[in-house]
Amino acid sequence: MNAIPTADNHRSLPLIGVTMGDGAGIGPEVIIPALLHPDTLARCRPVVIGDAGRLRQAAVVLGAACDIVSVTTPGEAEFPPGRVNVVDLDLLPADLPWGELSALAGEAAYQYVRVAADLAMKGAVHGICTAPLNKEALHSAGHLYPGHTELLAHLTGVDEVSMMLSTPKVKVIHVTTHIGLIDAVRRIEPGLVERTVRRGHDAMVRAGVAKPVIGVCGINPHAGENGLFGYGEEEEKIAPALDVLRADGIDARGPLPADTAFFLAGRGDYDLIVAMYHDQGHGPVKVLGIEAGVNLTVGLPVIRTSVDHGTAFDIAGKGVAEAGSMVEAVRQAAEMSSVPVR
Incomplete structure (x- = not known):
């Protein structure tokens, strides 16, 4: 103390x-x-x-x-x-x-x-x-x-900000938040994903993590599993943003299956998880640490x-x-x- x-x-x-x-x-x-x-x-x-x-x-x-x-x-x-x-x-x-x-x-x-x-x-x-x-x-x-x-x-x-949830075990930033799931999928596009990851990266650096490792969730189950689920949203809406970010030296990995990404973050593999929509990020956070959870508005x-x-x-x-x-x-x-x- x-x-x-x-x-x-x-x-x-x-x-x-x-x-x-x-x-x-x-x-x-x-x-x-x-x-x-x-x-x-x-x-x-x-x-x-x-x-x-x-x-x-x-x-x-x-x-x-x-x-x-x-x-x-x-x-x-x-x-x-x-x-x-x-x-x-x-x-x-x-x-x-x-x-x-x-x-x-x-x-x-x-x-x-x-x-x-x-x-x-x-x-x-x-x-x-x-x-x-x-x-x-x-x-x-x-x-x-x-x-x-x-x-x-x-x-x-x-014009544009992001919601970040921070707990002792996991930190999550959201690409979309308070809109319906169908509208969220429609709104997600490479530019928004890229800007969200950059805001999360900057927030982590400001908080003292010099080189944050960022895990980016997919939209569909198993991040689409090579086209088995969904209509190619991961390749169309997320992957292009990750290519640009990695070219700029930001360690953004994915698209990841959301059901395992939070487990990996909880054991320390990722400093930050990027969730595509509200419940994808909020659900795991509230299981892993709501008692000490903090909400940050980034941007x-x-x-x-x-x-x-x-x-x-x-x-x-x-x-x-x-x-x-x-x-x-x-x-x-x-x-x-x-x-x-x-």
């Missing part, structure tokens, strides 16, 4: 904006223990963008002895033990029920992300870590984004990490949510924010 830095040294650590997510979910309950954790304070200066009142309610639920202190800007925050700093948008009513879908909470969750993105683009924070929002609540508030990934791309003016002009779990309305407000994924998400935001792009 890392020692908490002195006041002088602490000022050199990255400022991480932590969005509170959907206030009716477990976000406030996982944020408080994560931000009070000694490892967090040893690595960064975390500041919540959310509602101070809701965080105080969560502290009561948790029985946590801490000071929830409102600040106007992240730069004003101080970090003595037991203090949680929050840029307080004050958007939620005091009687907001735990664990219930709410357009008010959806609107607030959107505003937390909007403010955090603005702060990051201005350099007021060095990275963003997001607690989970609820897509239905977000949509009911009139913000029709599939999730954080697409919302942050819009807010930062980026943004700012660092963004998130927990790899949802709002968990069924346990919200009960003080039983596990904060390990939030601790890890803040850690990775701090780590990537403090390492210069090579």
